[in-house]
Amino acid sequence: MIADMMAAPPESEGLHDSPLGIRLAAESAAGIWHAIAADLAAAAASARHPLHLLTVATVDVAGAPHARTVVLRGFDADCREVWFHTDSRSPKAEQIGADARVALHWYDATRRLQIRIPARAVIHHGDAIAATAWHASRPMSRACYTTSEPPGQALEAFLPAPSPPAADDDRGLASFAVVCCRFDTLELLVLHASGHERVRLRLTGIEPIREILAP
Template sequence: MTEDLHEWARSLDTLRDQVWKRLARGVADRRAPARHPTLATVDATGMPQARTVVLRSADPEAAQLRVYTDRHADKVDDVRAHPHASIHVWDNVAHLQMRLTTTVEIHTGEALEPIWTQLSDHAQQCYGFHPASGDPINEGLAYNKWPDLDAFAMLELSIQAMDILHLGHQHRRARFARNSGWAGQWVVP
């Protein structure tokens, strides 16, 4: 019995298309589940680190995502040490879990000025702190904000693989990989 199964979860192609539709919605809609995915990295000591980020771009043709960060943030150091990350999204309405394995490039400097100038004043306030992001302080608000293009960074995540799980009456799980031209493979949930 599959009446609670979303129709798009029945084929590999429509399942993959649904993932990109939901990622694109995350970029455009502040209330969409994909707006705030979890980014997981590995720090210099080999320990996993996970944090919520804001999805800023989802490009299905290039199979790339983008997030912005302060270049002094720990996640940037993590990516410099290990240029790989995972993105996790749970979409409760669709009963859909998306786990995306990525390689990451860090972009900083004047090349980001066109993006920087498009950010609101409030958003710019998130990039540039004194002391720097992650430094210890004596009290919770013992820091100043100094919006600074030099502190702004973009993480460009090139998706290498997707592990997608749909939780319906009967669960369905599929894997897609860049190196197979995104041809999907059903796997046991």
């Protein structure tokens, strides 16, 4: 997984230009949604974007929470989906298989912006979606899926970095998964000395609905 974390996807244009305004009060619900959607699409395309990494929280069968960092691999505003790649042998994959509820979290310290998204996750493993994402990924990103030790396994010593496989070596595909997280609402919090702004967007109607919340 380490190589996957370090791999930089292709850069997009305008990656430092955040379309999200800093004052939520000045924006309509549709304006906020369009801006955050553009921001997350840009974040999926650029390793230098401040929202490129997110925290994904899951619960295990005992109800205990688990949170970890992942790379944002894709965002689809129309389907209201965020996706990331993972190892199908990992504890998080098992947790999602037992309980699809996940919480997604980002914090951009420069803009003092927090994004929280409750979602339901679907694991694509051994299907066309996983195969397409696998073939689009870089050899360096694929390397971590070739290890014989699954994530979280106890070891006697640290493992050496796995070598990037040849372009036609698809052995890692057996443990490669795409996790698609679909959502209906999201929450934003922007910190201001003059008054913090927190809103929830409800996205299932024809137009987004904005609810102002106490921060």
